[in-house]
Amino acid sequence: MRALLTIVGFLLACVAHAQPTVALVLTGGGARGISQIGVLKELEKAGIVPDIIVGSSFGAIVGGLYAAGYTPTQIDSIFHTIDWDDVTSFSSDTQRESLFYSQKQENDRSLVTFRFRNLDFVPPTAIGGSARFSELLQEVLWQSPYNSVTNFDSLVCTFRAVATDLGTGQPVSLKSGNLATAMRASATFPLRYAPVRWNTDTVLVDGGLVANIPIDAAIALKPDIIILVNTTSDYATISSLTTPWAVADQALTAAMKQRDSEHVKLADFVLEPDLGSTGTFDFNDIDILIRAGEMEGARMAAQIKARLKPTSGAMEAxxxxxxxxxxxxxxxxxxxxxxxxxxxxxxxxxxxxxxxxxxxxxxxxxxxxxxxxxxxxxxxxxxxxxxxxxxxxxxxLGIPTLLTFDRLEELRRSDIEREVSIKTGKEVRQTDLERTWQNMHASDVLQNADVMVSRNADSGVRITMRAEDRGNQTIRIGARIDNERYTQGSVDIIHENLFSTGIRVAVRGILSQRIGQISASLELPRIGGTLWTASLRGYSSFRDVWIYQDEAGRPATEPMPQRIDEYSEDRYGFRLSAGRQLERNGVLLGEFRYEQQRYRDLTADADPSFQPLATLRAVARWDDRDQTDFASRGRTIDLTAESSILSLSNSLSFTKFTAAASAVVDLGSVVLTPGASIGAADRTLPSPELFSLGGQDMFFGWREDQQRGRQIVVGNVDARIKLPLRIFFDSYVSLRYDIGAIWENPENIRIGDMNHGLGLTVGIDTPVGPARFSVGRSFFFLDDPAAIGWGPVLLYFAIGARL
Structure with missing residues (x-):
């Protein structure tokens, strides 16, 4: 009885102490919305705590984080750690580390990708992908205090994210579901990010299209007081409309302005931080924006506080x-x-x-x-x-008791299930959630992947994996131009999951003046959903090789290499390989190769005949870099051991070993990349199998293939900095030192033969691939007489990915 009376007394005291219900409305405005954090700080400092938050566009992001249990100070810290250039960039947003090794190779060389579903073209719904933006929101919310709440009335305060329903053109007030997805839907800027498929019948985009000031959604919740934080942008000047997204933003602003003025009048208090000419995509001055919000919040706090005085002091008594x-x-x-x-x-x-x-x-x-x-x-x-x-x-404890799979289009449960790193009955770490999310987004058959954690009524949680069919056919186009191989192009035509067997069929072609290849392959990337893999590939290719010789009559300290001939490495045959993938970043393979090959002089009157070659090779490879050309983390390992099969190689016997490794070390302002490679083979190694040394990627001061042989040693150290000024895109300067040598046969090896190279590179991370412009020079030491020899200064350039 005493307990019952206590509860009744507590409820009566709460009623006596009742304050007006406060709804905080947060508008869109892109980067300008960051100032809303400052407003929240000052309102909390004054004891003004909203019971309801309604957000549209960027306001849904700030409001959603607050409703999920983050304090304004924590949100401030989160926004400072975000790489906004990365989130808003138009480059590929697939995390390279989450791709399987073979996927990395395909993705690295792809410039444009076209997808088809049963031969019907699947057009892209945005200029850029949404994976980076989605992952950012999801990771932050998985770390939040309310990471398993899917009823938005049960968060720290009631929350609504307002989005636009593309099917009806009407605003939609989202009140349940995956909070990260709801926030993303509300802030999905059209064309920049792909629309969000909320359910089978609903596709959502930016709430700012029809409710940039979502006052109606707040009124529907019947609060006593509405506080509006208006961070919408004014019209941009004509001179600033220099990009497609700036023009799109101006068009949206024009469409929204007419409604905004009417909605502002419905608020009890309107806070408008002084943000000057800050643009929608201007994320450079976060501190200034937050400070502007603090100033506006402090200015209005007293007026708002006056309306929130309790009706009685019963609670205190x-x-x-x-x-x-x-x-x-x-x-x-x-x-x-x-x-x-x-x-x-x-x-x-x-x-x-x-x-x-x-x-x-x-x-x-x-x-x-x-x-x-x-x-x-x-x-x-x-x-x-x-x-x-x-x-x-x-x-x-939040132990998952059930995993559910919500799949659309023609997906099988196993297509999603094999990407999941979570088990029922076992405690889940955040890394398990992140890995599952990344695996699903890296899949060749899934798109719009979503992972939602929700609480059970009794105990534990259930986790729902949701995805759509990406399409089962792909065409990938690649292109490159450089000073060695000139203009090059490539195409990959791929059919995924042939007849739902898991078999992958691919046809690949590369063509340029000095290199060419056509191949067809059957692949089992994941046999039975495991990490075991197998492939069969047939191919035909040619590769032209310049032959160099130092110009006669020059001093030993001033060599000048000259092209004296050109050969072609021609081959056709097949490779059968099988092995196991090492998680997502490596592979162990055993490979059988049988081919016909020849090494022909392009200036000769007659071509030599093809010679058979069969080998067995063991391969171990690892690559967990975040990028290929401008990596900030990761390492590579490449080990091979190969031996010919005498009976199938026209009595040719040889053994060949290679080992290469590199590591990316981020020191803050400088990124160091040390690397080394060695190779050794018998003197019977045929000419098409020779090692090569030289070129922009391998050894500065030498041309590609300038030296060839059967033994090779190379080491290098690259130091790279990111330029404070962008040359249209992210730009870098790097300095690399190379040391190495190559010998015809083992008995020729001498440490004194080592050559050295120095090179400077300006790199630009463009939408069409890395652009690199280099200058390099080689040098070497002479013994008798003691002197330093210098090679010529060489210029290099390459635009596009390596094909």
Whole structure:
């Protein structure tokens, strides 16, 4: 009976203390919306805490993070850690590290990709992809205190994200589902990001199209007071409309302005930070934007506070009976023994129980659980017992009890299931969620992948994986121009999952003046959904090789290489390989090769006949770099051992070994990339199998293939910095030192034969691939007489990916 009276008294006190329900409306405005963080800081400082947040476009991002349990200060920190140039760039947004090794090779050389579904073209719905933007929101929200809440009324405060329904042209107020997806839908700028498929019948884009000031969605929730933070942009000057997205933004601004003025009048308080001429995509001055919001929030706080005075002091008068004397935590995993949780419990004791107490401390308690290593643990209930003055907290570890698969189009459950790194009955780490999300987005058959965690009614959570069919046919186009191979083009035609067997059929072609290839392959990328793989590839190719010789009569210290001849390496045959992929970044393979090959002089009157060659080769490769040309992390390893099969190679016997490795070390302002490679073979190694040394990628001061032989040693160190000024796109300068030598036969090897190279490169990360412009020179040391020899200064350029 005493407990019942305590509860009744508590409820009556709350009613007596009732304050008006406050709705905070956050508008769009792109980067200008960052100032909303400053407004939130000042409102909280003044004790003004919203009961409802309604956000549209960028306002949905700020509001969603706040509703998910982040404090304004934490949101400030999050925004400072985001690489906004990366999020808003138009380059490929597939994380390279999440691709399988063979996918990396295809993706690296692809400039344009066209997708088809049963031979019907699937047009892209945006200029750029949405994966980077989606992953950013999802990762941040998986770390949030309310990472498993899918009912937006059950967040820190009631939350609504307003988006535009493309089917009806009407605003949609999203109130449940994956919070990250709802926020992304509200902020999906048309053409820049792909629309969000919310369900089978609904496709959503930026809420700012029809409700840039989403006041109607707030009114529908019947608050007593509406506070509007208006960060919408004014019209840009004509001189600033220099990009397609700037023009699109201006067009949207014009469409929205007429409605905005009417909506502003419906708010009780309007806060408009002074943001000057800050543009929608101007993320360079985050501190200035937040400060502008703080100034506006501080200016209006007193006026708003005056409207929020409680009707009675009853709560304060009886506060002593809600004093928290002790805290009891119920859990199955000893939550109350964890250091961070114990700190939180200590902070709770001695405070007064109230709805405001629960609103603040429950997300902080969840945060302590997550920081203690339990990514999905949460407070299932928090209650106060008056007679004992005890706060009781029930904690759920968040073990997944069910995995569900929501698939659209022609997908099979196994297409999604094989990408999942989560198991029922086992605690989930955030890395498991992230890996599953990345795997699904890197799949060749899935698109618009989504991973949603939601709480069960009794205990644990369920995790829903959702995806659409990407299309089963792909055409990839590649292009490159450089000073050695001139203009080159490539095409890959791929059919995924032939007859739902998991077999992949691919045809590939490369053509230029000095290199060419045509190949067809049957591949089993993941046999039975495992990491085992196999492939059969037939091919025919040619590769022209210049033959160099030093100009006669020049001093030994001033060599001048001259082209004296040109040969072609011609071959056709097939390769059968099988092995196992090493997670997503490496592969172990055994390979049988049988081909006909010849090494012919292009100036000779008659061509030599083809000679048979059969070999067995073992391969171990690893590549976890984030990029190929301007990597900031990762390493590469390439090991091969190959031996000919005497009976199938016209009695030709040889053995060949290669080893290469590199590592990317980010020192902050400088990125170092040391690397080394060696190769060794018998003196019987045929000419088409020779090693080559030289070129922009391998050895500065020498031309590609300038030296050829059967033994090779190369080492290099590259130091790269990112330029503060962009040459239209992200730009870099690098300095590389090379050391190496190549010998015809093992008995010729001498350490004194080592050559050295120095080169300077300006690199630009363009939408058509890396553009690199280099100057390099080689040098070497002479013994008798002691001197330094210098090769000629050479210029290099390459635009596009390596094919």
């Amino acid at each position: 009886g506060a002593a009976q809600y004093f928290i004397k002790s805290v009891v935590v119920h859990s199955t995993f000893g939550a109350d023994t964890m250091a961070l949780v114990k700190e939180r419990i200590t902070d709770m004791i001695g405070r007064d129980w109230s709805p405001q107490f629960k609103r603040y401390h429950q997300p902080r308690f969840n945060e302590s659980l997550h920081r203690s290593g339990h990514a999905l643990a949460f407070v299932r209930s928090m209650g106060y017992d008056g007679p004992s003055q005890t706060l009781t907290i029930d904690v759920d």
